[in-house]
Amino acid sequence: MRKLSRSWLIKKTQINPMQNFKLVIEYDGTRFFGWQRQADKPTIQAALESVLSIILNQEIRIHGSGRTDAGVHARGQVAHFHADTRLTPEAIKKGVNSMMRHPVVVMACDTVPQDFHAQYWVKSKEYRYYILNRREPSAIGSDYVWHVNRPLDMDAMNKCAEHLVGAHDFKAFENTGSPRSSTVRQVFEATWQKDGENILVFRISASGFLKNMVRNIVGTLKDAGAGKLSEQQFCQVLSSCDRTLAGATAPARGLFLHQVIY
Amino acid sequence: MRKLSRSWLIKKTQINPMQNFKLVIEYDGTRFFGWQRQADKPTIQAALESVLSIILNQEIRIHGSGRTDAGVHARGQVAHFHADTRLTPEAIKKGVNSMMRHPVVVMACDTVPQDFHAQYWVKSKEYRYYILNRREPSAIGSDYVWHVNRPLDMDAMNKCAEHLVGAHDFKAFENTGSPRSSTVRQVFEATWQKDGENILVFRISASGFLKNMVRNIVGTLKDAGAGKLSEQQFCQVLSSCDRTLAGATAPARGLFLHQVIY
Numbered sequence: 001m002r003k004l005s006r007s008w009l010i011k012k013t014q015i016n017p018m019q020n021f022k023l024v025i026e027y028d029g030t031r032f033f034g035w036q037r038q039a040d041k042p043t044i045q046a047a048l049e050s051v052l053s054i055i056l057n058q059e060i061r062i063h064g065s066g067r068t069d070a071g072v073h074a075r076g077q078v079a080h081f082h083a084d085t086r087l088t089p090e091a092i093k094k095g096v097n098s099m100m101r102h103p104v105v106v107m108a109c110d111t112v113p114q115d116f117h118a119q120y121w122v123k124s125k126e127y128r129y130y131i132l133n134r135r136e137p138s139a140i141g142s143d144y145v146w147h148v149n150r151p152l153d154m155d156a157m158n159k160c161a162e163h164l165v166g167a168h169d170f171k172a173f174e175n176t177g178s179p180r181s182s183t184v185r186q187v188f189e190a191t192w193q194k195d196g197e198n199i200l201v202f203r204i205s206a207s208g209f210l211k212n213m214v215r216n217i218v219g220t221l222k223d224a225g226a227g228k229l230s231e232q233q234f235c236q237v238l239s240s241c242d243r244t245l246a247g248a249t250a251p252a253r254g255l256f257l258h259q260v261i262y
Numbered sequence: 263m264r265k266l267s268r269s270w271l272i273k274k275t276q277i278n279p280m281q282n283f284k285l286v287i288e289y290d291g292t293r294f295f296g297w298q299r300q301a302d303k304p305t306i307q308a309a310l311e312s313v314l315s316i317i318l319n320q321e322i323r324i325h326g327s328g329r330t331d332a333g334v335h336a337r338g339q340v341a342h343f344h345a346d347t348r349l350t351p352e353a354i355k356k357g358v359n360s361m362m363r364h365p366v367v368v369m370a371c372d373t374v375p376q377d378f379h380a381q382y383w384v385k386s387k388e389y390r391y392y393i394l395n396r397r398e399p400s401a402i403g404s405d406y407v408w409h410v411n412r413p414l415d416m417d418a419m420n421k422c423a424e425h426l427v428g429a430h431d432f433k434a435f436e437n438t439g440s441p442r443s444s445t446v447r448q449v450f451e452a453t454w455q456k457d458g459e460n461i462l463v464f465r466i467s468a469s470g471f472l473k474n475m476v477r478n479i480v481g482t483l484k485d486a487g488a489g490k491l492s493e494q495q496f497c498q499v500l501s502s503c504d505r506t507l508a509g510a511t512a513p514a515r516g517l518f519l520h521q522v523i524y
Contacts, residue, residue: 073402093398105398105400106398107398136355136359136369141406142290
């Protein structure tokens with residue numbers, strides 16, 4: 001009994017190493033004011049930090065792969081945080097998922113090298129955008145689609161989308177308010193596919209994205225699908241680097257951060 | 263001018279025939295107290311009747327193919343109503359969809375024979391039930407699935423489900439509170455399929471359904487999938503006609519009235 005007590009004491013008093021944890025997170029962004037912490041407003045970052053701080057009994061600050069706007073969802077957002085703990089990643093994941101009172105779920109938790117950074121180490125990100133294309137509005141899942149009642153020509157949208165692939169200056173699709181040193185990004189994939197009878201899904205993966213880039217691209221491609229913009233005109237918009245020539249910003253609700261690759 | 267005015271007058275004063283209209287309706291049942299009108303509670307029937315009564319300028323009473331419980335959704339609920347109107351079915355559909363402030367959408371509106379009855383003319387109904395089968399809870403679309411964290415054996419569930427097909431007394435799967443003259447129903451199809459990585463979809467079509475029949479069947483098949491009930495035991499439950507032997511009632515949120523056939 002003595003021996004047991006003593007070894008327990010030693011374990012308790014030894015200094016635990018600071019560990020780096022990587023989270024993969026799913027969330028429904030509908031009722032949040034976006035990813036990033038803000039004073040007095042519910043955000044995904046704040047929801048996670050407050051639960052993690054309780055579980056780990058220390059103040060936790062998490063760093064996401066990037067922000068998502070109010071109403072935008074994620075199936076595979078990634079964040080990292082440092083903590084001094086003996087809890088296993090699995091215990092942290094279970095703890096968050098059982099304590100969380102918001103639609104935020106930890107899909108995976110792993111220890112990663114000390115210098116892993118969820119934002120700076122990103123190799124590529126994939127977003128998906130969902131359009132419900134039918135005359136009747138949406139009753140089911142309306143928080144997750146953009147309803148477009150005018151019939152869209154998916155082939156025309158795909159022909160335009162092909163021109164996005166490669167390294168381009170995407171300034172025409174960047175909203176103001178987030179100045180970057182460079183507006184050149186490398187797009188690896190940009191395709192529309194049908195899902196069922198009347199859902200159109202846009203998949204776009206790139207080295208990185210500018211502010212509102214996916215939603216501005218989708219708003220412009222929708223104009224192409226509706227016959228308001230030719231393929232040639234779409235190329236002109238892209239090469240103009242002029243935001244005023246591109247289409248309107250598509251609503252947040254149809255957008256999902258699908259995965260982040262490191 | 264005179265002639266025109268007169269013909270207009272005649273049209274106005276002539277008695278419009280009472281017409282019978284059939285609606286196909288999609289709704290998100292989450293925030294409703296079910297289909298059927300109740301005093302002071304939001305129901306789908308009440309939402310539709312109030313909008314239709316305004317559009318058609320007369321008190322409209324609709325008759326559904328059957329009730330759905332609180333939280334149950336529909337992609338293809340059917341209802342009929344009689345109205346004295348010169349509005350076209352298309353105008354009624356558009357009117358409802360533009361005035362409706364609830365997640366209820368008219369997918370189709372048609373005139374039907376005077377004696378068409380949405381409940382009595384039913385040949386078969388198809389329900390679908392969605393289970394999210396993964397360890398992590400649901401963040402996205404949690405109003406539309408039942409989250410089951412224990413791994414389910416879909417083959418075992420399908421083997422049991424096969425025994426439902428045909429004419430059987432389904433008393434073991436009927437909740438009390440809605441006594442029927444007969445508890446025998448004819449099931450035409452009952453199968454589980456995968457949708458994506460971790461969604462299990464149950465499709466069941468039958469001549470008719472008893473109160474909570476689908477949810478009680480799903481609750482029992484889930485026990486079979488979790489290894490708590492053998493195929494033989496499932497058959498014993500079915501033939502026992504004893505509700506106490508069947509599994510728990512699955513939650514409403516995973517259930518969709520998919521279509522009604524006439």
